[in-house]
Amino acid sequence: MTGTVFINGRFLTQPMSGVQRYAQEIVTALDVLAGEAALAQRFVLLTPPGARPLDLRHIATRAVGTRGGHLWDQRDFARASRTGTALCLAASGPVLKKRQVVVIHDASVQRHPEFFGKPYVLLHTLLDQLLARRATIATVSEFSRGELADVLPLAARDIVVAPNGAEHLAIAPDAGVVERLGLTRGGYFLTLGNLTANKNLAVALRALARLTPGSAKLVAVGRLDRAVFGNAGLPEPGPDVLLPGRLDDAEVAGLMQGARALIFPSIYEGFGIPPLEAFVNGCPVLASTAPAVQEVCGPAADYFEPHDDATLAALMRMLLDDADGALRRDRLDKARDRVARYSWRNSARILADACARVAAA
Known part of the structure; x- marks a missing residue:
């Protein structure tokens, strides 16, 4: 299934906040686009066991693995997505996978480490740096594009911007x-x-x-x-x-x-x-x-x-x-x-196009 994009569904095991809202609405918009035959690739949502259900009509959902948390990302999701492209919408993904698009929403860990516990800062600083070396990074605003380009570091032109919506x-x-x-x-x-x-x-x-x-x-x-x-x-x-x-x-x-x-x-x-x-x-x-x-x-x-x-x-x-x-x-x-200026549908389209470019490369 080399033409498949595997969506990281670990966000469905996390409490709802802005990041999880983003992931849920992007997947829902992708499901609508899939129903309109408007996507070049097949999308499959992979989740850890026990994830809350998401009402999708055109994107298949499959529970994989036995773990949770970051271990699920690095082992279970990495293994299950190895034959295709990965789309990770909630600031985490398998660090050894090259064919993937990862949305990092901001640089708050680097800019304001005082807002977080020390273990969290150390983990996500390292995770962001490792993902930036292999994955295509996306974010949600021009401001965050500049921030991530500075702290990771990356060329700003290489960071995809796919904003939030409010529909x-x-x-x-x-x-x-x-x-x-x-x-x-x-x-x-x-x-x-x-x-x-x-x-x-x-x-x-x-x-x-x-x-x-x-x-x-x-x-x-x-x-x-x-x-x-x-x-x-x-x-x-x-x-x-x-x-x-x-x-x-x-x-x-x-x-x-x-x-x-x-x-x-x-x-x-x-x-x-x-x-x-x-x-x-x-x-x-x-x-x-x-x-x-x-x-x-x-x-x-x-x-x-x-x-x-x-x-x-x-x-x-x-x-x-x-x-x-x-x-x-x-x-x-x-x-x-x-x-x-903003819609989940437009941003889903932007991320789908980014996945297609990654798969073609």
């Missing part, structure tokens, strides 16, 4: 989630993420504390536990902070459509999907000046430096004072252009 959240929203959480439309700001230092929830909490008490709430969706706030160095959440935990896509869409704005305060991103998801759902964005976020959002977002809670608070007041909605309409008019 997955253009869905029927669960509008009832606003009432279930005791909220009012337009009376709250929204964040998505977890307690990692990079996601920088602290600046949003400090900005909220600068507002008049009771003037707005902050809904922080994700793997957040009030009990660990102190250990994470975060301010104690006050009565205007809601922590609903992880929500499904329809609930997130419902919250976005009712929010005054999404706050996206990340210190470092390779792309940043939530702002695009917000735009799709008619939600303005207040974003940090992380370069990749500015690349994605352009003039459609309002920006603050990642640790500048005073400026973020001023932007929050600006939107709260937007009584006639003129500011909101202006930002969302600009957002339509940003959304039109």
Whole structure:
């Protein structure tokens, strides 16, 4: 099966975050392209045992091996994909395989090792370097292309750019989630993420504390536990902070459509999907000046430096004072252009073409 592309499905054993979302949506888009006979090669999804299922109609799925984690990549997936080309979408792949395309989403391990444990940094620094010597590297933004070219190092022209999309959240929203959480439309700001230092929830909490008490709430969706706030160095959440935990896509869409704005305060991103998801759902964005976020959002977002809670608070007041909605309409008019630039289908096509080039070479 030399004309086959074997997709690394280990992401289906991992908790859902931006990387896993990327992998899932790219595979789903490839499945649609396969159904349209628009792919030059056959695609097969290989997974470790016990992986969660992905509803595919045209791409076969096969569980292989007995291991999990990186050992599965290096032994089981490497062996099962040896006769074809590999497509690895979640920043890992077999280091000895030449015929493969590996998506490394950013250079956060190299640029901000303080965000990770030392063993993780050592492993992924070595893994990235080994993959760069053999595989074709892809990434998700022009910013990340420049970052990876610098740290690996590689020629930027040799790195494929296949960005994220946001069509997955253009869905029927669960509008009832606003009432279930005791909220009012337009009376709250929204964040998505977890307690990692990079996601920088602290600046949003400090900005909220600068507002008049009771003037707005902050809904922080994700793997957040009030009990660990102190250990994470975060301010104690006050009565205007809601922590609903992880929500499904329809609930997130419902919250976005009712929010005054999404706050996206990340210190470092390779792309940043939530702002695009917000735009799709008619939600303005207040974003940090992380370069990749500015690349994605352009003039459609309002920006603050990642640790500048005073400026973020001023932007929050600006939107709260937007009584006639003129500011909101202006930002969302600009957002339509940003959304039109990105789609999972286009990026799946880019990666399929990269696999075809690798196979031909």
